[in-house]
Amino acid sequence: MELVEAIILAVLAASTPLLIAATGELVAERSGVLNLGVEGMMIVGAACGFAGAWLTGSIFIGALFGIIAGTLMSLIFALMALGLAVNQVATGLALTIFGIGLSGLIGAGFVGERITPAVHLYIPVLADIPLIGRVLFGEDGFVYFSVALIAGVWWFLYRTRAGLILRACGDNHVSAHALGYPVLRIRTFAVMFGGACAGLAGAYLPLAYTPFFIPGMTAGRGWIALALVVFSSWQPGRLVVGAYLFGAVTILQLHAQGWGVGIPSQFMSALPYLATVIVLVLLSRARTGGSTAPAALGTVFVPDR
Amino acid sequence: MRKSLLALAAGLFLAGNVSATSAADKLKVGFIYVGPIGDLGWTYQHDLGRQALVKELGDKIETTYLENVPEGPDAERSIEQLVRAGNKLIFTTSFGYMDSTLKVAKKYPNVHFEHATGYKRNPNMSTYSAKWYQGRYIQGLIAAKMSKSGVLGYIGSFPIPEVVSGINATMLAAQTINPNIKVKIIWANTWFDPGKEADAAKALIDQGADVIMQHTDSPAAMQIASERGKLAFGQDSEMIKFGPKTQLTSILDTWGPYYIERVKAELAGTWKSEDTWGGLDSHMFAMAPYTNMPDDAKKMAEDAQAAITAGKLHPFKCPIVGQDGKPVECKGGDRLDDGQILGMNFYVKGIDDKLPGK
Numbered sequence: 001m002e003l004v005e006a007i008i009l010a011v012l013a014a015s016t017p018l019l020i021a022a023t024g025e026l027v028a029e030r031s032g033v034l035n036l037g038v039e040g041m042m043i044v045g046a047a048c049g050f051a052g053a054w055l056t057g058s059i060f061i062g063a064l065f066g067i068i069a070g071t072l073m074s075l076i077f078a079l080m081a082l083g084l085a086v087n088q089v090a091t092g093l094a095l096t097i098f099g100i101g102l103s104g105l106i107g108a109g110f111v112g113e114r115i116t117p118a119v120h121l122y123i124p125v126l127a128d129i130p131l132i133g134r135v136l137f138g139e140d141g142f143v144y145f146s147v148a149l150i151a152g153v154w155w156f157l158y159r160t161r162a163g164l165i166l167r168a169c170g171d172n173h174v175s176a177h178a179l180g181y182p183v184l185r186i187r188t189f190a191v192m193f194g195g196a197c198a199g200l201a202g203a204y205l206p207l208a209y210t211p212f213f214i215p216g217m218t219a220g221r222g223w224i225a226l227a228l229v230v231f232s233s234w235q236p237g238r239l240v241v242g243a244y245l246f247g248a249v250t251i252l253q254l255h256a257q258g259w260g261v262g263i264p265s266q267f268m269s270a271l272p273y274l275a276t277v278i279v280l281v282l283l284s285r286a287r288t289g290g291s292t293a294p295a296a297l298g299t300v301f302v303p304d305r
Numbered sequence: 306m307r308k309s310l311l312a313l314a315a316g317l318f319l320a321g322n323v324s325a326t327s328a329a330d331k332l333k334v335g336f337i338y339v340g341p342i343g344d345l346g347w348t349y350q351h352d353l354g355r356q357a358l359v360k361e362l363g364d365k366i367e368t369t370y371l372e373n374v375p376e377g378p379d380a381e382r383s384i385e386q387l388v389r390a391g392n393k394l395i396f397t398t399s400f401g402y403m404d405s406t407l408k409v410a411k412k413y414p415n416v417h418f419e420h421a422t423g424y425k426r427n428p429n430m431s432t433y434s435a436k437w438y439q440g441r442y443i444q445g446l447i448a449a450k451m452s453k454s455g456v457l458g459y460i461g462s463f464p465i466p467e468v469v470s471g472i473n474a475t476m477l478a479a480q481t482i483n484p485n486i487k488v489k490i491i492w493a494n495t496w497f498d499p500g501k502e503a504d505a506a507k508a509l510i511d512q513g514a515d516v517i518m519q520h521t522d523s524p525a526a527m528q529i530a531s532e533r534g535k536l537a538f539g540q541d542s543e544m545i546k547f548g549p550k551t552q553l554t555s556i557l558d559t560w561g562p563y564y565i566e567r568v569k570a571e572l573a574g575t576w577k578s579e580d581t582w583g584g585l586d587s588h589m590f591a592m593a594p595y596t597n598m599p600d601d602a603k604k605m606a607e608d609a610q611a612a613i614t615a616g617k618l619h620p621f622k623c624p625i626v627g628q629d630g631k632p633v634e635c636k637g638g639d640r641l642d643d644g645q646i647l648g649m650n651f652y653v654k655g656i657d658d659k660l661p662g663k
Binding site: 007112114209221255259 | 547
């Protein structure tokens with residue numbers, strides 16, 4: 001029983017950064033912008049988040065630093081890809097490479113330092129319920145926030161007029177423009193939201209997951225978040241399934257190795273990717289049977305006045 | 306979508322920063338690192354070696370390094386880049402650079418190469434490595450002595466001989482203290498991913514391990530062990546900062562003396578292709594202070610270290626029994642020979658797990 005609870009807690013910790021980063025990217029992509037710079041924004045968020053927490057002693061301020069850093073990074077992207085209509089794929093890749101270098105520079109002075117990680121909530125009695133107690137009532141703030149975030153994004157995209165307009169920009173920017181919507185401004189906000197989320201997801205790593213900063217500590221999580229958005233066919237609900245499934249298989253394969261089940265570890269390490277792709281592909285087939293990519297995704301839009 | 310997936314793949318292979326100081330007729334020495342110099346582990350120690358080199362011979366040489374160079378075909382491009390920049394002696398500091406280094410070495414016979422931890426050589430390509438299994442043996446003794454649950458947790462990177470021989474040395478030592486000691490092994494299939502290393506440490510502790518050993522590069526596992534009040538060993542460098550009450554000791558890679566010696570040979574024109582495999586006696590690595598253990602455990606560790614250094618104790622002393630219960634052939638007389646250790650691809654008796662790929 002305790003082991004199951006421990007596993008669930010580890011799964012939540014592993015899934016949360018993926019969920020937060022992917023949620024932000026989902027909004028950006030629904031507005032029609034493909035930002036491949038998630039990894040770069042995340043790692044800068046990690047460096048700045050750690051710096052903020054180390055300097056002020058506050059995890060909250062650290063998280064704020066991460067959000068601001070990610071947003072600033074995304075503004076560089078917005079300036080290039082939206083303002084100057086540069087190719088989005090190239091800009092996004094450049095942002096990642098830039099971010100990895102920049103984070104090393106920012107973080108250089110903090111390598112080897114450690115902080116007290118984010119505190120876990122503890123509601124007496126409730127948190128002591130076996131199995132689900134600590135999962136529901138004993139997590140750190142990031143985990144609760146990530147759930148609220150994806151729920152909020154779902155509500156925004158499908159239940160508000162603003163969300164409808166954002167999706168319209170992603171599906172047909174010419175029509176949205178013709179209707180008088182400021183496509184580029186909407187996309188800029190969406191990209192900034194994506195950056196803020198990536199920055200927060202990055203900050204989660206040194207603030208809660210492994211409380212120290214090391215260059216390259218995101219170790220490809222930004223790319224996984226990007227892939228999750230695609231495989232969830234841009235649907236928030238499926239994104240939740242994908243992120244938690246990925247985290248769950250990652251943790252379970254480690255436990256399976258510890259138990260010594262005898263399956264080659266190389267296969268086990270590939271399993272999270274394999275399982276997530278298969279499940280999400282099956283989910284999309286069962287529902288729609290076609291691609292649901294925002295039709296204008298990744299295309300340049302220059303308003304013709 | 307195809308375009309973006311291609312781009313995604315391209316992004317994964319783009320990395321690397323160049324840093325160099327320039328001067329005219331100095332000997333140029335290049336380094337290729339697999340991680341960032343701030344990884345506090347493997348690459349960090351290599352860069353400390355490079356810094357020691359600069360301190361010693363800085364007026365005669367200039368050094369350049371490329372960090373974050375992925376193993377595999379892309380490494381070839383980075384090594385060539387150093388060659389074209391005029392480096393005459395190039396250290397490639399990860400096992401996965403082996404074939405790339407050899408390929409470039411054959412192409413440029415006038416440039417000398419030094420590849421860490423590999424086994425392929427050329428008239429202009431040396432190899433160098435350290436007998437870390439000696440350190441792992443000492444760790445195994447300590448681990449068995451300190452473990453209350455009798456279960457050790459071991460985080461491996463990849464099932465290559467170097468890591469496997471470390472696991473075996475640990476277990477052979479541990480069994481001399483507690484014949485029923487168990488080890489749980491989790492392969493991270495990466496050298497560096499702090500999150501995954503932390504997850505592996507959590508899984509091992511949740512499954513009952515109370516001493517964590519790692520053969521991956523970041524201090525994440527040390528920190529988890531510290532959070533959970535367990536014990537752990539550092540890796541490659543001093544990690545006691547991340548577990549002041551947790552670290553028992555750590556194998557410290559000390560490359561400086563070797564780098565200085567090889568560059569001196571290059572300067573004197575006496576460099577030749579060699580295979581260097583140094584142990585505790587040759588200062589290729591050292592043990593961090595023995596901490597967080599009672600005096601008798603500390604004394605045991607120090608005695609073992611002295612005996613290994615003096616050549617009186619060999620971790621792979623025969624008879625060694627494989628998992629199948631059959632004794633392993635003893636090619637080195639009373640112990641396994643270097644070839645058997647360098648190519649180790651079996652577990653010893655007492656490990657209830659299957660070696661991946663066997």
